[in-house]
Amino acid sequence: MDRIRAENIVDRIGSFVAAGVRVTRICAECESGISTAELERLLSESRLPGRPQFGEWFSGQAESHLLALDKWADEEDATGQLNLDEYAKTDTFERVYGTLFAAHKARSLVAITATYGIGKTFAARRYARDNPRRANEPGAVWFEFGPGTKGDSGVLDAILGALEPYSVSSGNVSSKLDRILTILKPGDFLIADECGIPTEKGTGLRFMSYIHEQAGIPVAMIGNPSFHAAVWGKRSDYDALASRTKHISLDGNSDSDVDAWMDFKGITGRNLKKVVLLVVGQPGRDGGLRGAETVLSELRSRGLDATAENFLETAKLFGRMG
Numbered sequence: 001m002d003r004i005r006a007e008n009i010v011d012r013i014g015s016f017v018a019a020g021v022r023v024t025r026i027c028a029e030c031e032s033g034i035s036t037a038e039l040e041r042l043l044s045e046s047r048l049p050g051r052p053q054f055g056e057w058f059s060g061q062a063e064s065h066l067l068a069l070d071k072w073a074d075e076e077d078a079t080g081q082l083n084l085d086e087y088a089k090t091d092t093f094e095r096v097y098g099t100l101f102a103a104h105k106a107r108s109l110v111a112i113t114a115t116y117g118i119g120k121t122f123a124a125r126r127y128a129r130d131n132p133r134r135a136n137e138p139g140a141v142w143f144e145f146g147p148g149t150k151g152d153s154g155v156l157d158a159i160l161g162a163l164e165p166y167s168v169s170s171g172n173v174s175s176k177l178d179r180i181l182t183i184l185k186p187g188d189f190l191i192a193d194e195c196g197i198p199t200e201k202g203t204g205l206r207f208m209s210y211i212h213e214q215a216g217i218p219v220a221m222i223g224n225p226s227f228h229a230a231v232w233g234k235r236s237d238y239d240a241l242a243s244r245t246k247h248i249s250l251d252g253n254s255d256s257d258v259d260a261w262m263d264f265k266g267i268t269g270r271n272l273k274k275v276v277l278l279v280v281g282q283p284g285r286d287g288g289l290r291g292a293e294t295v296l297s298e299l300r301s302r303g304l305d306a307t308a309e310n311f312l313e314t315a316k317l318f319g320r321m322g
Contacts, residue, residue, distance in 0.1 A: 001058060001059075001063045001066065001067070003056065003058065006045075006056075006057075006058035006062075006063075006066055007045070009066045009067075009069055009070045009073075010042060010043055010045060010066075010134075011132075011134065012070070012073050013026065013039075013043060013072075013073060014043050014132050014134045014135065015128075015129045015130075015132040016073065016076065016129070017043070017132070017165055018128045018129065018132030018133050018134070018139060018140060018141045018142065019126075019128040019129040019142050020125060020128070020142045020143055020144065020162075021076075022165070023036050023039055023165045023166060024036060026039065026069070026072065027039055029072055030065070030068045030069055030072045031068045031071065031072075032065045032067075032068035032069075034065045034068065034069070036166055037049055037166070038065060039065075039069075039166075040135075040166045042057075042058075042062060042065060042066065042069075043134070043135045044135035044136060045057055045058075045135070045136065047062070048060075048061060048062055048065075087122070087126070087264070088257075088260045088261045088263070088264035088265075088289075090119060090253070090254075090256070090257040090260045090261060091254055091256050091257055091260070092114075092118050092119050092120070092123070092250065092254070092257050093119055093122070093123045093126075095248075095250065096112060096119070096120045096123035096124060096127075096250075097126065097127055099112060099220075099248055100123075100124060100127045100140075100191065100220055101127070103189075103218045103220055103246075104131065104140060104189045104218050106218070107216065107217060107218045108218050108246055109208070109209055109218070109219050109244055109245050110218075110219075110220050110221070110245065110246045110247075110248065111195070111220070111221040111222070111223070111227075111231070111245045111246070111248065112124075112220065112221070112222045112223075112248045112250065113222075113223050113225070113227055113228040113232075113247070113248070113249050113250070114224070114249070114250035114251070114252075115224065115225065115250075115251075115252050115283075115284075115287065115288060116224055116225075116284065116285045116287065116288055116290070117285070117287060117288025117289060117290030117291055118250065118252055118253045118257075118288045118289060119253070119257075119288070119289055119290075120222055120250070121144075121193055121222065124142055124191050124193060124220070124222055125142050127140060127142070127191065128140045128142035128191055131189070133163075133188055133189070137187075138185045138186060138187030138188045139187065139188065139189065140188075140189040140190075140191055141162045141163065141188070141189070141190060141191065142162070142191040142193065143158055143159070143161065143162035143190075143191070143192060143193065144192070144193035144194040145158050145192065145193070145194045145195060145197045146158070146194075146197070147197065149197050149201065149204075150198070150201040150202055150204075151198075151201065151202040151204050152173045152202070152203075152204040152207065153173055153176065153204075154198060154201075154202075154204060155198050155202075155205060155207055155208075156169070156173065156176040156177060156180065156204070156207060157169040157176070158192070159180055159190065159192075159207075160176060160179060160180060162190070163180065163183045163184070164183065177207065177210075177211075180211060181214055181215050184211070184215040184217050186216065186217070187217075188215075188217045189217060189218045189219075189220070190208075190211070190217065190218070190220070191220045191222070192208065192219070192220065192221050192222065193222045193223075194223065194224075195221045195223035195227045196223040196224050196226035196227035196228075196230065199223075199227055199230035199231060199238065200226055200230065203237045205221070205231075205238070206237075206238065206240065206241050208221055208241065209240065209241050209244045209245065212244075213244075221245070228249065231245075232247065252280065252287065252288065253280045253281075253288055253289050255277070257280075257289065258273060258276055258277055258280055258289075258292075259273075261276075261289050261292065262276065265296060265306075267296070267306045269307070269308060271308035272306065272307065272311060274308065275308045275311045275312045275315070276292050276311065278312075278315075278321065279291050279292050279295060279315045279320050279321065280292050282320060282321065286319060286320050287320075291315075291320045292320075294320065295311055295315045295318060295320055296311070298314050298318065299311065299314055
């Protein structure tokens with residue numbers, strides 16, 4: 001293996017990590033049996049622990065790991081959610097991606113709020129994959145606040161988990177915040193998803209504006225209606241954050257979004273599009289292109305044709321129709 005190929009594999013795996021794929025999962029699914037410590041060393045282009053200090057960093061056992069990692073990435077691109085090229089470039093995708101690009105360039109603090117399932121998370125993760133923060137280079141990193149995120153420590157733990165995916169966060173709130181500000185460098189970009197979760201359980205999200213100001217790096221916050229209501233609604237806890245943030249509020253998926261999605265999926269028909277639009281337009285968590293994707297996946301798993309009648313009946317079965 002030559003250096004260029006080794007570096008290309010490292011960049012490829014690093015882009016998955018930046019887009020939120022857990023390093024523990026990569027190691028578990030990689031056929032070479034690589035450990036998280038070994039993965040961390042390889043992604044920083046350093047020799048593996050315990051190896052002799054001669055030869056190239058990508059030689060010997062490292063080459064076996066790199067080839068297995070490349071195979072894992074091929075399989076992930078073929079079956080996963082973050083394929084490099086194969087996705088519907090909807091108007092919503094382009095707007096979210098474009099907003100993130102502008103924020104990254106201008107080092108802005110932005111928020112994107114919208115209804116469920118329209119594709120904002122996918123666009124954000126794609127941006128992080130295309131512009132990743134690597135071990136030796138600044139860039140974007142996407143992460144989400146999990147269901148248990150609560151309070152100041154919960155918010156800071158999620159950020160540290162994205163910036164230091166091989167370590168376990170520890171210490172008090174002040175030490176965690178100091179650590180984040182130490183790690184961040186010019187060119188980095190934090191993209192935080194599911195921001196409605198911490199806003200419902202405390203006021204820890206206010207750290208996002210502080211980090212933006214103190215580190216001088218762009219920050220994007222993405223969330224659903226609960227995030228919108230918490231920051232731009234009647235609550236006063238987040239007045240300072242609201243006043244400092246450029247807020248982009250998106251509507252649901254448009255007619256052109258559905259056209260792009262149907263074209264990407266290879267399905268056609270005027271009546272079918274009418275039914276897809278009905279599913280996409282459902283309120284709450286049942287609608288959006290995610291809802292349509294659920295219905296189409298079920299149709300195909302059953303070997304049924306994507307007709308208007310089959311789509312409608314399956315949508316009713318899965319509660320995707322009111």
